[in-house]
Amino acid sequence: MERGHVTTPFGRRPMSFGMLASQMASRDIEPDKSVDKWKLYRALCEARPLLGVTDRALAVLNALLSFYPKNELSEEGGLIVFPSNAQLSLRAHGMAEQTIRRHLAVLVAAGLLIRKDSPNGKRYAHKGRGGEISEAFGFSLAPLLARADEIEELAARVIAERIHLQRLRERITLCRRDITKLVEAAIEDDPAAGWMAVLTHLQELVVGLSRIATADQLESRLEELEMLRDEITNRLEMRIRSRKTSGNAGQNERHIQNSKPDSISELELSFEPKQGATAEQERGPHLPTDMIAPAVGGREPPERAAREDIKPFPLGLVLQACPQIADYVPTGIRSFRDLMTAAVVVRKMLGVSPSAYEEASSILGPENAATIMACILERGGHITSAGGYLRDLTRRAKRGEFAIGPMLMAQLRANGPLRRAG
Structure with missing residues (x-):
């Protein structure tokens, strides 16, 4: 457009100070300045949130740029394009002409285009005898060339902020994963430790985090998660150190006891039973069978020993890992008695024989047998024979090869807060 000349819109469209400012800025284009139009368009797409234009408006701008004959925008090549709305519609993938007019107004209001309207509002060009364009009426791309540096700076700012947000979300994801895995290990080791x-606190932190959170919100939440992770790590380190200390004391005590071979009863007490261990494993590998005092009325059955040593997991943990079991008690599950009642209903529904369930109860205890039935219910679509599966778990528990903890933790990851936090 001519320097020093102001153009006003045709018809009822009003003139605004924004339009005037865009025209004034377009007069300050440096001589011989040029920019690749498609590179600039990509920068526009990146800077879109800061420019206040929609993706549909940018699609119309893309169609306008396609009518510019050269790849380099420059004053030498002329900066006015004059396609009709029908031609724009074809290059804008069939966008309706009314929609095109609306988005053109958005681009003008954003200071990315300048209207240079003809006396009758049509878009056309006057050509000289040699075919060169002497004057054109349409849309001037001069604001794009004048604001090229600003647009690229805005695009770089948006990209940098997006990368910063990505890094923050990555750190939050890693922190959440660390917390989840550490808590999972802690629950499996000692489910009654609170x-x-x-x-619950982790779930509250995660649920309160919006998908469109700002960098400040993400940084604040990351700080809270890192503090929680540090607290968990400190608690676990203290537990490990205390166990090392008690382990050394236990070793010293066993060494003193071993120095008294006649004190067999003290030697028996030095072995701690493990969860799911059989009676022979509990007595320890160093004692022959004939040296162990039998229980009153004869030797204690291995099934009874195993049942007494496997402690049930907290009911709240079981219900979070296996929520479906609650549907089989009309009044809800408020105690292990309710859980066992629901397990009987599920046993019948899944076709588990009474003998298989009774054997599991005798080996693992009624609470743990009900917990296993709740886990089987959750995995019903993956288990062909629930009765055979239960018998196999019971045999493995009898041999000391099965523990409920890993099974419950797997379900907790699938259905409980571990999944929502992960």
Whole structure:
């Protein structure tokens, strides 16, 4: 457009100070300045949130740029394009002409285009005898050339902020994963140590985080998660150190006891039973069978020993890992008695024989047998024979090869807060 000349819109469209400012800025284009139009368009797409234009408006701008004959925008090549709305519609993938007019107005208001309207509002060009364009009426691309540096700076700012947000979300994801895995290990080691409160707090932190959170919100949440992770790590380190200390004391005590071979009863007490261990494993590998004092009325059955040593997991943990079991008690599950009642209903529904369930109850205890039935219910679509599966788990538990903890933790990851936090 001519320097020093102001153009006003045709018809009822009003003139605004924004339009005037765009025209004034377009007069300050440096001589011989040029920019690749498609590179500039990509920068526009990146800077779109800061420019206040929609993706549909940018699609119309893309169609306009396609009518510019050269790849380099410059004053030498002329900066006015004059396609009709029908031609724009074809290159804008069939966008309706009314929609095109609306988005053209958005581009003008954003200071990315300048209207240079003809006396009758049509878009056309006057050509000289040699075919060169002497004057054109349409849309001037001069604001794009004048604001090229600004647009590229805005695009770089948007890209940098997006990368920053990505890094923050990555760190939050890693922190959440660390917390989840550490709590999972802690619950499996000692489910009664109050770790469910940590899971509840983690869930609150995760649920409160929006998908469109700002960098400040993400940084604040990351700080809270890192503090929680540090607290968990400190608690676990203290537990490990205390166990090392008690382990050394236990070794010293066993060494003193071993120095008294006649004190067999003290030697028996030095072996701690493990969860799911059989009676022979509990007595320890160093004692022959004939040296162990039998229980009153004869030797204690291995099934009874195993049942007494496997402690049930907290009911709240079981219900979070296996929520479906609650549907089989009309009044809800408020105690292990309710859980066992629901397990009987599920046993019948899944076709598990009474003998298989009774054997599991005798080996693992009624609470743990009900917990296993709840886990089987959750995995019903993956288990062909629930009765055979239960018998196999019972045999493995009898041999000391099965523990409920890993099974429950797997379900907790699938259905409980561990999944929502992960």
